Amino acid sequence: MKRIFDVTASGLGLLLLSPLFLIVAIWIRLDSPGPVFYRQTRVGRYNKDFRLLKFRSMRVGSDKKGLITVGGRDPRVTRSGYYIRKYKLDELPQLINVFKGDMSLVGPRPEVRKYVDLYTPEQLHVLDVRPGITDMASIRYRNENELLEQAADPEQFYRDTVMQDKLRINLEYVSDHSFFKDIKIILMTFKAVVTE
Secondary structure: OHHHHHHHHHHHHHHHOHHHHHHHHHHHHHHOOOOOEEEEEEEOHHHOEEEEEEEOOEOOOHHHHOOOOOOOOOOOEOHHHHHHHHOOHHHOOHHHHHHHOOOEEEOOOOOOHHHHOOOOOOHHHHHHOOOEEEOHHHHHOOOHHHHHHHOOOHHHHHHHHHHHHHHHHHHHHHHOOOHHHHHHHHHHHHHHHHOO
């Protein structure tokens, strides 16, 4: 049922949001040189890598200066990128990942291999399900960039505190998830974005 819902919802979403995709794509191209989409290797279900799609919100090559975005005004973020990230528009192309089967609408957010390699055997169970566009951890940590900005060592704070708590939340989801809980998380995500 979950996969049928994912395919149907992502297909309809891509169709209905196609005008918005076009507007955001033009905005990105006019604002800074580089491609419209940003592709990054993430770790998916069963510990397999896949290419996650996002609207590009940073200058080309920014990921070589670090994988963590710090603060609301990270200098690597473009002018359009600030608003694209604020309203989570950068995540919309992941509907393509959902339609293809790399991801689900709801599930643990996929991490990069660098951090997955630090997981304990128990934490690796978050990879038993498809990663998602949204999850409870993302809602709880929607101000993550601001938290990292206040940390003396953002990388260490993410690795030792934020990532550990997200994994705890996601392991709870993996052990007890349902279609109705997924719908609740989707509604909570919309509310969080709208009231941001």
